[in-house]
Amino acid sequence: MKNILLAVTGLSPQVLTETLYALHQQGQIVQSIQVITTRQGKEKINAYLLSPTDGQYYSYLKDYGINPSSISFCAENIHVIKDRNGIEIDDIAGEDDNERLLELCLSLTFQFTSDSQNTVFFSIAGGRKTMSACLMTAAHLYGRPHDRVYHVLVSPEFESNRDFFYPPRESVSIELMDRNGEQYVKETRFARITLTSVPFISVRNRIEDDLLKEPQDPPTLMLSLIREEPPSLTIDLITCKLIFKGRELDMPPTRLALYAFFASIKKDCLRTDTNCRHCADCYLNSIAIEQRNNEIAELYKRIAFSRDFHAMREASDGGILNLDEANFKSYRSRIRRDLERGFGLSASRMLEIASTGKRPDTRYGIPFERERIRMIF
Structure with a gap:
């Protein structure tokens, strides 16, 4: 059985390491990370998570003794939303961008749920609300009863901090900012990351068999x-x-x-x-x-x-x-x-x-x- 984390992200790549950390804390092993994002989101992931010198994803694996080869997460696993001309979009700015986002969510969900040996963990914590909504729609349509939809809750003071990616084994002090804009220092051991399972209704078994041979457009599925x-x-x-x-x-x-x-x-x-x-x-x-x-x-x-x-x-x-x-x-x-x-x-x-x-x-x-x-x- 292979567990795949399929996530949407925007300009905060921290949600990926936070989700991975939360899954591992619950004993859920992940063999593959697949991400749906924009061009700017891809750049953030490459710069902050997958940098070979100081990438926070590799720091997390090293910190918790996880073999990097045990999880597939590389540039090929970052799926960028493209416009009708095949150009990567910077943001979801209109109806056409949202339609392309939904198509990508449906296509990837169809691909990963077609193998009965896979379990898909849908992460809807990142990106714009429309990204979460589109991935949730894909989960409703193609997800199976053994798949899961997750949202991650992070302590508010750490959630918006650009230097916080996960609670390290050895607590460190980082600078935070209060509601009045005043800076203060707090230990990472106080950070709380909660993995919340979001109920979803799988309608896959109600879709005609002929429509499960390849990805379909939303009107056909509806x-x-x-x-x-x-x-x-x-x-x-x-x-x-x-x-x-x-x-x-x-x-x-x-x-x-x-x-x-x-x-x-x-x-x-x-x-x-x-x-x-x-x-x-x-x-x-x-x-x-x-x-x-x-x-x-x-x-x-x-x-x-x-x-x-x-x-x-x-x-x-x-x-x-x-x-x-x-x-x-x-x-x-x-x-x-x-x-x-x-x-x-x-x-x-x-x-x-x-x-x-x-x-x-x-x-x-x-x-x-x-x-x-x-x-x-």
């Missing part, structure tokens, strides 16, 4: 927790919305008309002796789709006029009235992106206009079960 027996798809042509598992997706009239056409083909299928999900008898090839373009056009006109759109202008621009193989593929690709955005990647695979067979015998249709499709005209 949708998988919404249990409907069975989930249904509503295509509302009046409001131009798709409704699935309690979520609504607005779709432009052109794409909705094409999607509704394939949904109608699926619902009109008369086969009853096979599993609809894995049957492609109602799928159409490109020629058949073009031959039935008038049905798609009628759906489009009905939708556009019901929503008070400028129907004829949109029809001439969009190509939905003169569908060919090229613009069909373009519409199909956009519909897939709509579904991913609205319902997540896993759901989109069930709901998309899928293809089967190789060219020139490729055929298209919706794999979702016909009895779970409802259309509102």
Whole structure:
């Protein structure tokens, strides 16, 4: 069994040595330390903890007689949050940074909890509050009952002191500052570090097995927790919305008309002796789709006029009235992106206009079960 400490930190790297000390005091052995932080946080860790000459992490190990080779903690174990361009961020300054933080927390938590031989100790004591919240969310989603979430409480006068990293075996005097800004000296033997176990609810066993093969985006994971027996798809042509598992997706009239056409083909299928999900008898090839373009056009006109759109202008621009193989593929690709955005990647695979067979015998249709499709005209 391997114990992994997965922690978030900001500009106070002391939280790592304090947490490690507290775990060791409770007899919890750690074989690996993994850290989620910013670019500035990484620099602080390298300067104050991992410096080969005076790093406080190595001082702690030496002070307490711990073999450095028994714990994996090096530059490769420091995971820095990056923006969409792959550049390390200095701080979590906005919604996009927070989204990237959550993605990193989910990815690393998924990685470390995928091995049943690992136990993960989540440390939420460091960094901004949003960092703790994101790591806690990852623990809720991917954590297992034997994993643990910890917070570390340090005596207030020592907590904010930049020279205090852990209580050394031999007590030393360090300068502290009181509430009035006056300096005074106090022995480190008075420092108290308390490791607090934070209860968390593991929902991992409620996530669909297919979603535990690789890290997923948060919307997909959240949708998988919404249990409907069975989930249904509503295509509302009046409001131009798709409704699935309690979520609504607005779709432009052109794409909705094409999607509704394939949904109608699926619902009109008369086969009853096979599993609809894995049957492609109602799928159409490109020629058949073009031959039935008038049905798609009628759906489009009905939708556009019901929503008070400028129907004829949109029809001439969009190509939905003169569908060919090229613009069909373009519409199909956009519909897939709509579904991913609205319902997540896993759901989109069930709901998309899928293809089967190789060219020139490729055929298209919706794999979702016909009895779970409802259309509102």
